[in-house]
Amino acid sequence: MALRDLSSSSSSPELHVLAVDDSFVDRKVLERLLKISACKVTTVESGTRALQYLGLDGDNGSSGLKDLKVNLIVTDYSMPGLTGYELLKKIKESSALREIPVVIMSSENIQPRIEQCMIEGAEEFLLKPVKLADVKRLKELIMRGGEAEEGKTKKLSPKRILQNDIDSSPSSSSSTSSSSSSHDVSSLDDDTPSSKRIKLESRG
């Protein structure tokens, strides 16, 4: 599997990240954030283009693309055409691609949206604007193989959501308040946001 190959290679491993965002400004910033964090980056402006790049558009085109193995997909949520959520679903439905971690970004702190993405298998949900610290943390998460470190690294995320709650979100309530879902979360830490609780549960 790609991640294990990376960690066992003798040279310093480089993640190849596919960044999907319809905003030119955001693509440029994201590309720089990733490059400065020693990642190889490919940017595309839509979910459709992303699927084409990943070879999922039904067109068994140039096999050259298959050689450029993608280790991480970072996608905006709100995009015209295929949303980030729909892109996530298509990737997780594909046997060829479902192992690739997918991170969703959004400028809106909408709890049901976050939950929906995490349930669908998103590795992480980042609030925009994305900062260097987010990318560094993300890279660590991916390099460590994601799921193995889930319990430990996910705890860092609440800080991120809370901070943006205070900074920019005008109307949303605290993301760590009890959600309206009926999941039994009594056994988990109070500071684990409900989105993470649900994710932990669904991954079993």
Place this chain on the structure above:
Amino acid sequence: MDTLIAQLQRQFRDYTISLYHQGFLDDQFTELKKLQDECSPDFVAEVVTLFFEDCEKLISNMARALDQAGNVDFKLVGSSVHQLKGSSSSVGAKRVKGLCITLKECCDSQNYEGCVRCLQQVDIEYKTLKAKLQDLFNLEQQIVQAGGRIPQVDI
């Protein structure tokens, strides 16, 4: 006795701080500066240039939509302002972002007058920021041309 470089550096520092204190910029702009280095020495200038192009395009789209008096496509205005809010947030253009939030609210409640007024303010605000950042970049250039280094400004 202050050298030219020291004077310029102080001007740069003071001007930068004032932009933050007056709410033109927020910490996301600081984040952008972190991404600039010898390999990418004009990164911030490049990104803000893209942002101002975005402003021009999106404001023009919204103005056109609002011009269709009686038949305004508020959905279009809404999606344009959402995009503008996003990019202003990404570059740390704090005042522009704030106005986008207000504009979005007017749009959601289909408040035509409010939208028109707000859009005018967004237009003024992005142009103001553009001029100020141009001044800031000019100061940077002057420092470099005088043989000095651009100081790190901690806000």
